[in-house]
Structure formats: C-alpha cells, structure tokens
Amino acid sequence: MIKVTLKDGSVKGYQKGTTVMQVAESISAGLARVALAAEIDGEVRDLSTVLEKDCSLNLLTFDSAGGKHALRHTASHVLAQAVKRLYPEARLAIGPAIENGYYYDFDIDKPFTSEDIEKIEKEMEKIVKEDLKLERFTLPRDEAIKLMEEKGEPYKVELINELPEDAVISFYRQGEFTDLCAGPHIPSTGKVKAFKLTQVAGAYWRGNEKNKMLQRIYGTAFTKRNEMDEYLAALEEAKKRDHNKLGRELEYFTTVDYIGQGLPILMPKGAKVIQLLQRFVEDEEERRGYMLTKTPFMAKRELYKISGHWDHYRDGMFVMGDPAKFEDPSEEIFALRPMTCPFQFQVYLNRLRSYRELPMRFNETSTLFRNESSGEMHGLIRVRQFTISEGHLACMPEQLEEEFAGCVDLAIFMLKAVGLDSDVSYRFSKWDPNNKEKYIGTEEQWEQVQGRMREILDDLKIPYTEAVGEAAFYGPKLDIQIKNVFGKEDTLITVQIDFLLAEKFGMVYVDRDGQKKRPYVIHRTSIGCYERTLALLIEKYAGAMPTWLAPEQVRILPIIDKHHDYAAEVCKKLADSGIRAEVDYRNEKIGFKIREARMEKVPYMLVIGDKEMENGQAAVRSRKDGDLGPMPVDAFLSRIVDEVKTRAL
RNA sequence: GCUUCUGUAGCGCAGUUGGUAGCGCAAUUGAUUCGUAAUCAAUAGGUCAGGGGUUCGAAUCCCCUCAGAAGCUCCA
Known part of the structure; x- marks a missing residue:
C-alpha cells in the first residue's frame, strides 16, 4: 500500500x-x-x-494552468497529426503550449493558405472524434534517433541529439502519429472539445534568423465551446482598446504614408498628454537633484566609434550619406542619435570632476532615432523616432546602490502617478556569454558588473526574472516590462549599470586621496518612452484619461445660443485656474452634444441653461458618475482643481 | 529584414464569372432655439494606396513599390 x-x-x-x-x-x-x-x-x-x-x-x-497547458499541448499534437495526414511531406519542428493556446512549427515548401487551415481544422475535428488514446513510451537515445530517422524527421533528430546525457527521451503516440515530447498530455484526443486555429506565421527554426523559416500555425483550445467563445469575445473587446485603433479614432495621433513607417504625427490631444507627462517628469527630476541638459540630435561618426555604437549598434542607426563612404576617414559622416549617453557624457567630461561633486545626475527629454526593421513598427509602441525621459548618473562605487535605488524609486513613483504600477514586471537583463561579439568589455567586467547588480536587486527586494542576452551592448539592465492590450510584453522603463562606456570615454573623478578613479554610470529612464507610455495609457483607460492627463478636461455645453456668453465666462474662469475647457457652441440639441463629449471621453461636461445662468451655477455631468446636478461654478472648480492636483486616477 | 494576410470617400463597410463605383456615419448648406448618449432635409466628396503589365475593356487577374495587421528575428 x-x-x-x-x-x-x-x-x-x-x-x-x-x-x-x-x-x-x-x-x-x-x-x-x-x-x-x-x-x-x-x-x-x-x-x-x-x-x-x-x-x-x-x-x-482546465481551471488550473497545468491543466490548460496539458490540453493545449495535446491540441498541438492533434494539429501536427492532421497536418501529417494531409501533407505527409511536412517535417515536424516543435509544438508547445503557450499562454492562451499553442502552436506547431512545420517545415513545408508551400506555405499554408486559409483553405489549408480550414482543411486542417476539419481533419483535427476527425481526430478529436476518433478519441485516440495518448500513450507515453521512452526509448534509449540510439533507438529514439533511429525511430525519428525512419519517420523522416530531421528536426526531431537534432533535438534528441541536444538533450542532456541523462535525459529521459519520451514519446507520445496517438493512433498512427508519434511525436517526441516531454509531456504531459491529456489521456485522449476526445477531450479537446473546442479548438480553433487562429493564425499562420513564419518563424525561424530555433528562433535564429540565419536558420530556415518554418510555417507556424497558432491555435487555441478549450474543454468547452462556450469557454472558447468567451475567450474570443474577450479578444474582440481587447481590440477595441488597441491604442493603434482608439488612438487614431480619438485623434491622439495619425500616420502618413509619405512620411514613413514608424514616424507618427502626434495630434493636439496626443501632444498635450505627452507635454503634461514631460513637465511632470522634468519637475519631479529637478526635485530629485537632476540637472537638465539639451544635447544635439546628431553627431559625427567619430563619437559613435568611441562609444561603440558604430560597431555594435549601426544597424539600429540612421547614418547620413553614401554607405560606400561610411568607412572613408576623409569623409565627414553624420548619424542621428539612437541614444543620448555619449552626448550627455560630454557634460561630465567638460572638466575634471571631484569626488565632492558626485553623484551627478543629468536628465534630458530626449528624442532618439532608431532604424527599426520594417516589420517591427506598431502604432506608438515601436517607432523610429521617439522621446524618452533619459538620464545618466555618475557616482562612486560606494554610492551605486543608493543611486540605483533612487532610480527605481523614481520609476515606481512615475508608474503610480499614471496608474500603471500594478501592471509591470521586473526583468534582470544579462549578457549572453555565448555571443560575445554583441558586447563591449571583457567577461570579467561583465561578471563583475552583473554580480554587483544582482546584489543590489536582491538588497532592494525587487521581484525580478532573469533574461540572458537581453542586456544593452555596454551593460546589464533592470527592465520594467509591461504588457499591451494583446498581452505582448514591451520594456517601458530601464535602469542600467555601466562601467564600460565610462572607460571608453575616459570618465574619471579625483578621489579624496588625489587619485583619478572611474565612476560608475547609471543609464535610466523615469517614465520611459513617452510615445509608448501614451499608447499604454490609451489602452489602460480605453481612451478615458484620468482628469489630470485628459487633453480636454471640461466641455461646456450651452443649451441654446442665449447661453453662449455665460458659457464663455465659465470657460474663462476655468482656464484662469489652469483647467483645459472648451465650449461647444454648435447649434445642436443638448443630447447630441453630450453624446459627442462622451464619445470623446471628456471627464466633465457642464450643461448651461437658464437656471444655471441665473444662479451662477453649472449642471455637472461626470464621465464616471453621470449627472451630478447643478452646483456653483466655484464649487465645481475647486473639485476639479483638487482632482488635478492630487492626480486622482 | 522574413512568413502570412490586408489596402475602395475623413471613418466603418458593399461592390457577383473583368463592362471605369455605392451604403451608413462624419463634412458642407438650409431649416429647427431645443434640458442630459444621435432633429430634419438637401448638397458635395473617389486617378478604387502608387506604378507597371495582361485585355477591346481592370477596383476585380499578374508583377513591383509604399503603407497597415499578426507572428518570427531585433529592440525602448
């Protein structure tokens, strides 16, 4: 027993x-x-x-993550089985369960069309109906390889060869289909009651663009039909919050074909939100001892040669002139800046610094240019020209932890102010020791800086995950990650420790012992990229910005034209207190004006009619709480001024 | 950059097997003076993303370019 x-x-x-x-x-x-x-x-x-x-x-x-995972993993095997039945020449690569679904990669000459996908779905339905039992078995390595060679699956052979010495090599069989797989799986294909293939995409074998591009089919699966319908409906709902759609509809930004990809036009509303954020960030940074700089948007090639950008970041840069002359020393070659660090360092380097001056904190609202690949651009999230709340700190080694903590504290302060603090996760981005040519510096330097950074992160009790190969070319990073409305993760804020660029630029300070020493440099953003932040705010609030960030805070709605003068008076009174208010003077019915103001997500509407005009009042309608009834204009003013001052969310 | 898909009026969409374009909203004009999510009517608006090709004839078929979506790679 x-x-x-x-x-x-x-x-x-x-x-x-x-x-x-x-x-x-x-x-x-x-x-x-x-x-x-x-x-x-x-x-x-x-x-x-x-x-x-x-x-x-x-x-x-299915309510547990493990259950979902097993079901979807089995669904991916059903998919692969269907593909093998219909296209025996397809070679199998990998097919894991992922968040919300699964995919399977196939090596097949002819890409799948939408008709193919329909056929595959039908075949999958058959396999589900056949209710095939999944049987697990293990084989010694040589027999495993032999089996996969017999089945003509070179990718599987490659995978087996790379399994560690002591690995158990397991397979799963369902009907005529057998796949190398660690499992676990559900008992039979019949339990995959609801599934759908969602999209086809190319994906490189092992995620390396030098390898062959495979055809990836994405799908999702549930145990019940209505669960899947709910999920698909939720996806449709999420699409409505997509900043790339909503941001254009609400006229936050637009794009123009002949200006180019990744170069959005910020319309008055988008520009206003970004201006508000910038003022807020610059003011807060000043309060925290930062000194503002304004440095050039471009520089000669020679600057980037010193910093290493020329050799390690050139693909990401807009270099001007004839590429054939880029290496010609007699040519003057300029490039737009992809980062501010080499520029802002010049402020430090302007004269010899004493330990008494450290730490020095510089900030800059910094427009950058990066030549992103054409397939990368997405609304305001990935663009080629953007503005970040960039800053660089120089400090002595013993100040590093405190300064680092100060940067993280500032970042969290900013996230709280805009209401994104609970939506982020922390990533410790390290170098990839197997890909040394991507980085400057030596292995010892990297290990030393990363070790220091890990100590600091642990001291600060930051709950981070680690990511190999995500470091900047000059140093490790703490990335504050955020997911967009579709669950795709991007970096919003980053705090980086750098010892290498300081060395390249010869940054030193004179210590109290009279010796010249190397400062540590922290590269950091406080709210990150303004365009990206705007995008995430649009999605977070579905376009309904908190009052302090709303481009238009109050819309005044006179009922008929005899109320116009009073409406203008109220508008001026609000404007005098710094409230962004507008009057809807159009000859329309009040219901129509309210409808439009609501659709444009204006936080407050003031309806002005005879009663209000007589009593010095305004009938207040809030976006959040609906009709609040008439109140004295002064009472409304103090209410909204307070809401803005406290940055209520 | 790669894979798949998409591009018709400002926006959302129709447009049969190839016979040179419509609908709704928005816009403009006129009427309406009105109390909390759409007043009525009329008018105007398009080299069908751009370029090339096939054809007697192309929004429709083919090629190239540009732009958009999802994914991969890369990155804030």
Missing part, C-alpha cells in the same frame, strides 16, 4: 501500481471526467502515471 496525500490534505491508501486516473475515479466520476493532468509531488504528469510510492497528488482540471 502507498499513501497519497490529496489537495485538501486528506490521505488515502492505494495499491502500489495504481494509476492517477484510478485515483481520480475513486474520488468521483465527475472529477475523473474533468481531470486533464496531475501534479505529483509538485511535478505535472499524465493521468496514466503509475504511482509507485507515497506522494502528494493534485488533480488538475
């Missing part, structure tokens, strides 16, 4: 050799029906797993 501890803490005895499925059946037939996988001593396994010893057991349904 073995003892199995269940999720609720109860312990039950079973015969040695009992399967997880049998345990589930012994608990209840209902549970056995909805169980998809199981967590055994913390490890997610198949329901067919045979229990050999005492263990803790947690049965996983």
Whole structure:
C-alpha cells in the first residue's frame, strides 16, 4: 500500500501500481471526467502515471494552468497529426503550449493558405472524434534517433541529439502519429472539445534568423465551446482598446504614408498628454537633484566609434550619406542619435570632476532615432523616432546602490502617478556569454558588473526574472516590462549599470586621496518612452484619461445660443485656474452634444441653461458618475482643481 | 529584414464569372432655439494606396513599390 496525500490534505491508501486516473475515479466520476493532468509531488504528469510510492497528488482540471497547458499541448499534437495526414511531406519542428493556446512549427515548401487551415481544422475535428488514446513510451537515445530517422524527421533528430546525457527521451503516440515530447498530455484526443486555429506565421527554426523559416500555425483550445467563445469575445473587446485603433479614432495621433513607417504625427490631444507627462517628469527630476541638459540630435561618426555604437549598434542607426563612404576617414559622416549617453557624457567630461561633486545626475527629454526593421513598427509602441525621459548618473562605487535605488524609486513613483504600477514586471537583463561579439568589455567586467547588480536587486527586494542576452551592448539592465492590450510584453522603463562606456570615454573623478578613479554610470529612464507610455495609457483607460492627463478636461455645453456668453465666462474662469475647457457652441440639441463629449471621453461636461445662468451655477455631468446636478461654478472648480492636483486616477 | 494576410470617400463597410463605383456615419448648406448618449432635409466628396503589365475593356487577374495587421528575428 502507498499513501497519497490529496489537495485538501486528506490521505488515502492505494495499491502500489495504481494509476492517477484510478485515483481520480475513486474520488468521483465527475472529477475523473474533468481531470486533464496531475501534479505529483509538485511535478505535472499524465493521468496514466503509475504511482509507485507515497506522494502528494493534485488533480488538475482546465481551471488550473497545468491543466490548460496539458490540453493545449495535446491540441498541438492533434494539429501536427492532421497536418501529417494531409501533407505527409511536412517535417515536424516543435509544438508547445503557450499562454492562451499553442502552436506547431512545420517545415513545408508551400506555405499554408486559409483553405489549408480550414482543411486542417476539419481533419483535427476527425481526430478529436476518433478519441485516440495518448500513450507515453521512452526509448534509449540510439533507438529514439533511429525511430525519428525512419519517420523522416530531421528536426526531431537534432533535438534528441541536444538533450542532456541523462535525459529521459519520451514519446507520445496517438493512433498512427508519434511525436517526441516531454509531456504531459491529456489521456485522449476526445477531450479537446473546442479548438480553433487562429493564425499562420513564419518563424525561424530555433528562433535564429540565419536558420530556415518554418510555417507556424497558432491555435487555441478549450474543454468547452462556450469557454472558447468567451475567450474570443474577450479578444474582440481587447481590440477595441488597441491604442493603434482608439488612438487614431480619438485623434491622439495619425500616420502618413509619405512620411514613413514608424514616424507618427502626434495630434493636439496626443501632444498635450505627452507635454503634461514631460513637465511632470522634468519637475519631479529637478526635485530629485537632476540637472537638465539639451544635447544635439546628431553627431559625427567619430563619437559613435568611441562609444561603440558604430560597431555594435549601426544597424539600429540612421547614418547620413553614401554607405560606400561610411568607412572613408576623409569623409565627414553624420548619424542621428539612437541614444543620448555619449552626448550627455560630454557634460561630465567638460572638466575634471571631484569626488565632492558626485553623484551627478543629468536628465534630458530626449528624442532618439532608431532604424527599426520594417516589420517591427506598431502604432506608438515601436517607432523610429521617439522621446524618452533619459538620464545618466555618475557616482562612486560606494554610492551605486543608493543611486540605483533612487532610480527605481523614481520609476515606481512615475508608474503610480499614471496608474500603471500594478501592471509591470521586473526583468534582470544579462549578457549572453555565448555571443560575445554583441558586447563591449571583457567577461570579467561583465561578471563583475552583473554580480554587483544582482546584489543590489536582491538588497532592494525587487521581484525580478532573469533574461540572458537581453542586456544593452555596454551593460546589464533592470527592465520594467509591461504588457499591451494583446498581452505582448514591451520594456517601458530601464535602469542600467555601466562601467564600460565610462572607460571608453575616459570618465574619471579625483578621489579624496588625489587619485583619478572611474565612476560608475547609471543609464535610466523615469517614465520611459513617452510615445509608448501614451499608447499604454490609451489602452489602460480605453481612451478615458484620468482628469489630470485628459487633453480636454471640461466641455461646456450651452443649451441654446442665449447661453453662449455665460458659457464663455465659465470657460474663462476655468482656464484662469489652469483647467483645459472648451465650449461647444454648435447649434445642436443638448443630447447630441453630450453624446459627442462622451464619445470623446471628456471627464466633465457642464450643461448651461437658464437656471444655471441665473444662479451662477453649472449642471455637472461626470464621465464616471453621470449627472451630478447643478452646483456653483466655484464649487465645481475647486473639485476639479483638487482632482488635478492630487492626480486622482 | 522574413512568413502570412490586408489596402475602395475623413471613418466603418458593399461592390457577383473583368463592362471605369455605392451604403451608413462624419463634412458642407438650409431649416429647427431645443434640458442630459444621435432633429430634419438637401448638397458635395473617389486617378478604387502608387506604378507597371495582361485585355477591346481592370477596383476585380499578374508583377513591383509604399503603407497597415499578426507572428518570427531585433529592440525602448
């Protein structure tokens, strides 16, 4: 007998050799029906797993991440099986479950068309109806390779060859289809009750653009039809918040074909929000001891040669002139700046610095130019010209932690102010020691700086994940990541430690012992990229900006033209207190004016008619709470001024 | 940059097997003086993204370019 501890803490005895499925059946037939996988001593396994010893057991349904994962992983095998039935020449690459679904990569000469996808979906339906059992088996390495060679799957052979020495090489079989797979899987294909193929895309083998491009099919799967319908409906809802759609509809920005990709035009509303953010950031930074700089937007090639951008970042730069002459020393070659660091360092380098001056904190509202690949651009999230709240700090080694903490504190302060603080995650971005040519500096320097950074992150108790190969070419980063409305993650804010550029530019300070020493440099943003922040705010608030950031805070709606003069008076009174107000003088009915102001997401409407005019009042209608009734204009003014001052969200 | 898809009036969309374009909203003009999400009517608006080709004839078929979407690679 073995003892199995269940999720609720109860312990039950079973015969040695009992399967997880049998345990589930012994608990209840209902549970056995909805169980998809199981967590055994913390490890997610198949329901067919045979229990050999005492263990803790947690049965996983579709409500758990592990259950979803198993179901979708099986769905990806169903997809691959369907593709193999219809296109036997397709070679299998990989097919994992991902957030919200799964994909499978195929090497096939003819890309899949939408008709192909329909056919594949139909075939998948058949496979689900066939309710094929998934059987797991393992093979020694040489037999595993032999099996995959026989089946003509070179990618699988490559994968097996790269498995570690002691790895268990497992396969899953369903009907005529067998795939190399670690699992876990659900017991049979029949449980994939609802699925849909969502898109086709190219994807490089092993994510390397030097490798062959494979055809990737994305899909999603659920245990119930209505769950999938809800998910798809939620996706449609998310699309309505997409800043790239909403931001254009609400006239925050636009683009023009003949200006170019990734070069958005900020319309008055978008420009206003960004101006508000910039003023807020610059004022707060001044309060925190930063000194503002304004440096050139371009420089000669020689600057970038010193900084390393010329050799490590050229693809990302707009270099002017004839590419054939870029390396000709007799030519004067200019390039637009992709970063401000080499420019702002010149402020520090202007004269010899004393330890008494450190730390020095410089900030700049900094427009940058990066030649992103054409397929990368997305609304205001990825663009070729953008403005960041950039700053560089120079400090002594013993000041590094405090300064770093100050940068993180400022970033969090900013995120809180705009209401994005709970939507972010932290990423410790490190170099990739297997790809040294991407970086400047030596292995020792990298290990030393990264070690220091890790200590600081741990001291500050920042809950970070680590990412290899995500560092800047000159140093490791703490990236504050945020997801857009479609769940795609981007960096919003970054704090970086750099010892290498300081060396390249010969930055030093004279310490109290009279020795010249190398300062640490922190590169940081405080709110990150303004365009990107605007995009995320549009999505977060579905276009309804908090009052302090709303481009238009109040719209005054006179009922008929005899109220126009009073409306203008109220408008002026608000404007005198710094409130952004406009009057809708159009000859329209009040319902129509309200409808438009609502659709344009103006936080407050003031309806002005005979009663209000007589009593020095305004009938207030809030975007959030609807009709608030008439109140004295002064009372409304103090209410909204307070809301702006406290930056209420 | 690569893969797949898309581009018709300011926006959202129709447009049959090739026979030179419509609808709704917005806009303009006129009427309406009105109390919390759309007043009525009329008018105007398009080298069908741009260029080339096939054809007697192209929004429609083919090629190139530009732009947009999703994904990959890269990155704030």
